Amino acid sequence: MAQGMEAGLDRFFKPRSIAVIGASREAGKVGNAVCENLLRGTTKEILHARGFGGAIYPVNPRADEIMGLKCYSSIKDVPGEVDLAVVVVPARFVPTIMEEMGEKGTRAAVIISAGFSESGEEGARLEREVLRIASKQGIRIIGPNCLGVIRTHNHLNASFADMMPEPGPISFVSQSGALCTAVIQYSFEESIGFSNFVSIGNKADVDDADLLEYFASDEETQAIALYIESLKDGRRFMEAAKKTVPEKPVVILKSGRTEAGARATSSHTGSLSGSDAAYEAAFRQTGALRVYTIMELFDAAKALAYQPPAKGDRIAVVTNAGGPGVMAADQLYTRGLRLAELPKDVVKELDSFLPPAWSRSNPVDILGDATPERYGETLRVLSGCEEVDGIVVILTPQVMTRPMETARIVVESVRGVRKPVTAAWVGLSGRPSEDYLDSEGIPELTFPERAADAMAALVHRGRVLRRIQGGEWS
Incomplete structure (x- = not known):
């Protein structure tokens, strides 16, 4: 730059x-x-x-x-x-x-x-x-x-998008202008807020690297999401990403991974995509998180913008239904995370207020008739457990389920706790309880797998920061 x-x-x-x-x-x-x-x-x-x-x-x-x-x-x-x-x-x-x-x-x-x-x-x-x-x-x-530039906090919409996204902590940079307009619509459905929203098109001058460095010091930005089709100067990008990642988490969706996609990239932007293996290695070296779908990009960015990084990979799952708990466990394992082993004293404390039929293991199935108070007490115990590094909270709608009251108690139960929490209010899309969780900084992601993926992003961030603090960064 x-x-x-x-x-x-x-x-x-x-x-x-x-x-x-x-x-x-x-x-x-x-x-x-x-x-x-x-x-x-x-x-x-x-x-x-x-x-x-x-x-x-x-x-x-x-x-x-x-x-x-x-x-x-x-x-x-x-x-x-x-x-x-x-x-x-x-x-x-x-x-x-x-x-x-x-x-x-x-x-x-x-x-x-x-x-x-x-x-x-x-x-x-x-x-x-x-x-x-x-x-x-x-x-x-x-x-x-390009589509143009949006900065929400000063109401700047210098673009031809038909709407301005809601203010929030994520800066988004996209090589595709059309994708930007779709993302704005998606952001309203998923309660995603943006600080900056930039379509860079052909990247003739200002490019991803310049914007990474700029947003690293932007007071309104807590996480940076990039959609990339190609890089004109890979070395410059790596330098910028390595400077930025210690300050702000960076999530990257790189398209053109296949031969067909690479050809489409060339016709779309006039640039060459390059070897995907080389991109993969470069992103890994910088500490940026690479994802493979738009949903993953913004699920990860939302979690990273609002939640603290995980100190380890031992995750507890709290659920009122066995099946979604198993789905979350499978996805956590797929992402290289572990289900936390609950110590005997923690199981004993949970025994003191949970019904006799609770799972007595992790995932912590607190049963279909779980009240908001049961969720709250369970989260209080698990958030204080040294063997738990993060918590995925799942709620499914039963006749006796009270989604909004549960959401409020979840927020209160983990307030001030320096452990990441993600949530899936399954089958309750568009309900006020979902919006409430998001507004209070707990990313609500509709399905157990998405909540697990978001937790994996927070574990990745924790690992990267430990590498930096341990001097494993050059």
Whole structure:
């Protein structure tokens, strides 16, 4: 990354003023959507939506005003400084726009426009020309061929996504813009909140490595999730990841693992995917966690953002149904974790308040008629057990089940405990009790296997931190 990295990237995420070059009055156009997102935070009719608080300057020589904002013929005509330009004009005009930005003194550009290296040799030549001008003028670029940039905590939606995700502790970086829009929808269903949400497209300038280093020191970011199709500079990425991982957990979904996927990557972004074995080894060396599905990516990121790392791999499972407990045990074993062996004194204490038919082993099956209080007492005992490093809590709906009361007692029972907890409220998707657990920092993941996978991410994080603290890091 160029010198002054943090200050340079601040212009993308903490701008005071933004110009939209290619702003449009026509609904359905990208330039129209970007203006509306900046003004309102979303293109949808949503109550309490809130837009960017700084100055917004539409740039279009064919318009006098757009959405009530004065429109300018060129960025050079805008009064005062412009921290960030969002460029949505056809690719052939972008070099001229970059020259005008340089004259204006604007030093950051999100180039949403497509038609560059992803489209063939002529587009690649055009991308090189844009980079040459940017380098000469001292301009940093995100894109081209991207969805844009979102930072929720200052209501910045400099993208053409139709909604802004909820605020939260996860920074997400994606090489695919279309995936970003799908993830925003998914995030509402799964109660996932984001601090930063970045589509980097062709990665002509600012890339994964730059953003890793930036988010490592971002006060709003607690975990970083990456979707990668290819890396242009693997060594640089490894250096950045090794610097970032001690500060913030990093979860990576790398596609293009197969020959077919690698070919698709090349046609999509114009870049080569490379050997998957090499990527696998590199990620392992950096301490980042590699996953293989979108669901795993965000389950892990959510757990890592809210829960402490596990000090070991001995996990207790608490459940009101035997089958889901077995499923969790299987998945924990598959992930290389162990079911905690419960000491005799712990079994005796559990005997004192659990029904005679409880499992008397781990998974701790507290039976289908389990009350919220039974969950609470069991968690109190297990959270104080030295032989337990983490707890997976499972609830299935029975006639007598009280999901919300149980969720509240689970939260209270583990408050202040420095052991990770994940939860699966099986068959209760969309219920307030699920949302409550998530809002209180306990990741609720619907199914036992997902809760076990999230726990595995926390065990992985604990191992990585112990390696770092033990000096096994170079």
